[in-house]
Amino acid sequence: MKKKKNTRQDFYFKKAKKENYPARSVYKLQEIDKKYRLIKPGDFVLDIGCAPGSWMLYLAERAGRKGKVVGVDIADLKIPLKGNMEFIKQDIRELAGSFGRDFDVIVSDVAPETSGIHSVDVGRSxxxxxxxxxxxxxxxxPGGKFVCKLFEGEGVEKFLEEAKNIxxxxxPFRPKAVRKHSREFYLIVRNFKNELGSKSL
Structure with missing residues (x-):
């Protein structure tokens, strides 16, 4: 069983290296995009926790020349920026009120430093x-889309209910590229409601 697990993860690692992505996590986003039609050409996208840059590269490719991807992280990127990419090196918590209502899509693959204590790590996440x-x-x-990484545990159901109000x-969705024994999953949300409570489909 262990050998099978390593073979599976090695597949995504080698695939990322072959396709010039700095991390295998890009295939999680790719599956989400294909299944839920996340990105379209011309979209304005915010990538929270964008380092090392795999998601940002994929998003920029999908958004195209008429789109734009803004990435935010406290860590450095390991990719060169393209013409439709902008990087802000800063803690996203310091920028929480800095953005206008400009984005078609917001994605967050950010994760905290783990302690090894599940309840603590879930809380930080x-x-x-x-x-x-x-x-x-x-x-x-209005009508925008949001993707966020989460870990199974106490408090997650309440978070899902909060998202349903918005x-x-x-x-909830678990891409195939998520490690077999990980509690990680992604929340896929669409059709952001505007201030009046209506929605764009």
């Missing part, structure tokens, strides 16, 4: 997810 959701509520256009479509 939820804090970051709450920040990302708060930014999405302020910075998404979006008309809320769906």
């Amino acid at each position: 939820l804090e970051l997810a709450e920040t990302a959701l708060s930014i999405a509520e302020k910075a998404l256009k 979006f008309s479509f809320v769906k």
Whole structure:
């Protein structure tokens, strides 16, 4: 069983290296995009926790020349920036109120430093997810989409309920590229409701 697990993960690692992505996590986003039609040409996208840059590269490719991807992280990127990419090296929590209602899509693959204590790590992850959701509520256009990484544990159901108050479509999803024994999953949300409570489908 262990050998099978390593073979599976090695596949994504080698695939990322072959396709010039700095991390295998790009295939999680790719599957989400294909299944839920996340990105379209011309989209304005915010990538929270963008380092080392795999998601940002994929998003920029999908958004195209008429789109733009803004990435935020405290760590450096390991990719060269393209013409439709902008990088802000800063803690996203310090930028929470800095964005206007400009984005079609907001994604967050940010994760805290792990302690090895599950309850602590879930709590830290939820804090970051709450920040990302708060930014999405302020910075998404009506009808916008939001993707956020989470870990199974106490408090997650409450977070899902919060998301349902803001979006008309809320769906937990576990991409195939997630490690077999990981508690990680992604929340896929679409159709951001505007201030009047209506929605764009």
